[in-house]
Amino acid sequence: MGRNILIVESKNDKHFFQAIIRKLNIDIEITTPIRISDEDYREMDGLNHQKLKAALGNLKASIQKGEIEKVGVIIDIDNCREEDRIKFVNECIQEVFSNSEFLIKVNEFINLNFEDFNIQLACYFTNLDGQGELETVLKAIKKEESIHADCLESWKNCLVSNGKTIKDKDFDKFWVDIYVRFDTCSNNDKKQAGRKCSMRAFDYVMENKVEIWDLEHPTLDNLNQFLGLFN
Known part of the structure; x- marks a missing residue:
């Protein structure tokens, strides 16, 4: 099995x-575990058609060897409509695998055809x-007290009162960075704050301080429902 x-x-x-x-592997270990291992990632450095097409194209050799069964694509929804993001992914798929089905919605597989091989593909868009x-989601699921990060709201209001603005996207990134750096950094870790x-x-944060x-x-x-498709 691929x-x-x-x-x-x-x-x-x-x-x-x-x-x-x-985490999900622990939850479903009794049944068939999700088989998305650490080395089975194809990273895209930022988002555009060329990079997603390249990431999909890089799978062809593995598909020809029968090494792949299912593919998942996760990208940020940003400020786009879901249908526009689906259109974006479909355009990339059709340029690489021209005889494949079209995605209609998230969390649902389509058949992706390549030569005599057939695999399944589904997509999900990170969002709140x-x-x-991602940072929008991280801000929503923070678990610890976040005094330092929350005080950024006063800073944001100060900007507005002085005729300046900051995009929500940039603010969320800043908020998460402050939360990780000041609200959740132990005294020991502060000695190596740049690394921890x-x-x-x-x-390091996700491996050692996921709590x-x-x-x-x-x-x-x-998201859990989407990953459950690979069970």
Whole structure:
């Protein structure tokens, strides 16, 4: 039986989804575990047609060897409509696998055809209430007290009162960075904050301090449902 492959948008997406997958493996270990292992990622550094097409195209050799059974694509929804994101993914799929079916909705497989091989593909868009990206979700599922990060709201209001603005996307990134750096950094870790309390070290955070996030939060229900397709 072939592997399941997950295509993600960035390194931090990868580290976050790995933590979710590790958790789900514990939950479903009695039955068939999800087979998306740490080495089975194809990372995209940012999002555009060329990079997603390249990530899909890189799967062809493995498909020809019968090594892949299912493929998942997870990208941020940002400020797009879901149907526009689906159209984006469909355009990339059709340019790489021209005889494949079209995605109609998230969390549902289509058949992806290549030569004499057939695999399944489904997509999911990282979001909170239909908008946002990874940091939007992280802000919603924070588990610890967040005094330092929450005080950024006063800073944001100060900007507005002085005729300045900050995009929600940038604010959420800043909020999460402060939460990781100041609200959840232990005294010992502060001695090596750059390696242990930084979004640049998000791999360390998700492997060693995953408890700062509520992985049982309802915000993650649809993501868990998507990953459950690979069970």
